[in-house]
Amino acid sequence: MRRNTTSAISSSLREAPLLFPRFDRWGLLSGGKTSFVVASSSLKSSSFANYYSHHHHRRSVVVVAKKRFTTTTTTRRGGFDEQWLRERWTVAYAVAVRDAFQAKTSKCEEEPALRAVLEVKEALEKETKKEEMKFKAITFALSSLASREMLMAELNIAQNEDEVTRVLNLAKRLADAGASSAHFARALAFEVLKANVPARAVEKSLIGEKLMRPEVRRYENDILWSITVPSEKIVLSREEIRNEMHRKGYVVIDGVLGEKNSKICEEAAMKFYESDPGTRKFKSGELAYEEKNDATTQKKEGKYRDDEIAWLTGDERPVALGALSQFLRDTLGDILCNVFNEKKDGSNKHLLLSPTDYHSNVMLSVYSSNRGGFVKHLDHDDASDPRKISAVYYLNSQWNENENRGALLLYPEGGEDSTPVRVNPIRDRLVLFWSDTMYHAVEPSERRKRFACSFWYL
Ligand SMILES: O=C(O)CCC(=O)C(=O)O
Ligand SMILES: [Fe+2]
Structure with missing residues (x-):
């Protein structure tokens, strides 16, 4: 990505801060250990919830989808926790953004990523401002995309050890602030390690034990540890x-x-x-x-x-x-x-x-x-x-x-x-x-x- 795109993204981030704190109220969570109620007027959320509840979980979820005139209720078996459900919610918007993004990028020639993000952001904000919770979810999805672009670009132009370190730690801070994905921060750190790019003080917590193994330790006692390459x-x-x-x-x-x-x-x-x-x-x-x-x-x-x-x-x-x-x-x-x-x-x-x-x-x-x-x-x-x-x-x-x-x-x-x-x-x-x-x-x-x-x- 070219430098002007990078700086345009950075300045747009400065002008209209996308970095909302992690959103914490985003649905109605019903009591008891078995069910959550997701109230939504969104066209997509109920089918996402259905899809994910089907595909992942043990306990039950009640999805209330408020359409314009009717309310439908579906009961699903699923094992939800709040964090999990929140992530799913964000996925729904990340997907919506992807689709809008896709529609846009096929039209713009110049700096498509930035322009699409900003246009989609504007359109979605207008549409959903009254719904705070949804607004935050959208913002999260968008900032996640934008910050991802920005971090990638910054990493590409980083000149020395200090700059690389700065980018990685910025990724970590963005993830901690809820503005980017923790997976992404880890993936970035992992890429750096894999490419043997020197980075002075990459925070240890960045290199997740579970998802990414920093050293490509493929076999140990004939156990296959990872297939990351x-x-x-x-x-x-x-x-x-x-x-x-x-x-x-x-x-x-x-x-x-x-x-x-x-x-x-x-x-x-x-x-x-x-x-x-x-x-x-x-x-x-x-x-x-x-x-x-x-x-x-x-x-x-x-x-x-x-x-x-x-x-x-x-x-x-x-x-x-x-x-x-x-x-x-x-x-x-x-x-x-x-x-x-x-x-x-x-x-x-x-x-x-x-x-x-x-x-x-x-x-x-x-x-x-x-x-x-x-x-x-x-x-x-x-x-x-x-x-x-x-x-x-x-x-x-x-x-x-x-x-x-x-x-x-x-x-x-x-x-x-x-x-x-x-x-x-x-x-x-x-x-x-x-x-x-x-x-x-x-x-x-x-x-x-x-x-x-x-x-x-x-
Ligand atoms: O196992 C397969 O070959 C396909 C399985 C499949 O279609 C599915 O789980 O949706
Ligand atoms: Fe299938």
Whole structure:
């Protein structure tokens, strides 16, 4: 980014301070240990809450969505805490901003990032000023984007050790003030360490133990600790990913982590599953959208979806499984963000949010043998579902197509009668497809369990 853009962003930050303190009142939290009520007149919030409550949690949430004339109430099972819910709320706006941003950036040639941020900010402020809570959430999302741009730019032009240190500590302060994401501050520090750029006094707390390991300590006692460096295969596949996704709507990449790493991850996933006999971590995969009656009937008949799932935060034991989930979420997320945010084809229709800007966990799914699969579906509820790209990484050595079936069936043509593309769930294979347009199903597996890790990029 050029210096004039940087200084324009910095001065806009000075003129109209975006750095609000962390917002603390943002919804109605009902009493008791099980439910929260989110009151909202926002078009998007209820479906975000639905989406996230479905995908992440154990206890229940009541989402009250106030539309213009009606109020709808949905009860979801979910394990919410305030911090968690707040993050989700912010995600909703980060996504809204992303979409507005996208619409804008395709039009401006000069300094698109800055101009879009400011224009979107203005438009949204006007629209929602009366709702303080929402206003703060928007401000957070915007300042997070703006400060991110600014910090990146500052880092790029930093000349010496002191300047690098200053940028990193500024990132930390912004995160502490609630104006930027802590993930981002950590990612920045991590990048610096990885590139061996000297930084004098990077605060220790920046280098999160959980998400980012500063030293690329890949193996220790033959344990796979982290997969933070993009595999060569993925780096080489960038063009292929872009082209295939645009041309066919999906892409299959084999040998993503290599023989040794993928084997370790497979064993880790099995161990994780087998060491959970009380199924505390694993639950039955649920129907995404209960309101669909036909699907509910199918579910009752046990036909809709028949897997067990666990949500991986990145801290799992064996550590290799945590490392794999970090790889899928952060490393691959960053790569996809770069692939689709480059305006090579003259459009940026597929702008993605950086995974450092939102919090979401990786899903480990286990389909048992001789049970159901997953019927044909989209990973997309309605127009406001933020998911853009679905990723599934398979962990099954010596999978035999004929004996074990369990293929992922992709329907690029969409129609009922179209012939699916069969993707066998073999170890170290990654498949990516558009969440909102690619119909897909999972064939029941036979004679053995089928392991896969899935993630959705927004
Ligand atoms: O495991 C797979 O191959 C795909 C699973 C899937 O479609 C889903 O969980 O939404
Ligand atoms: Fe799916």
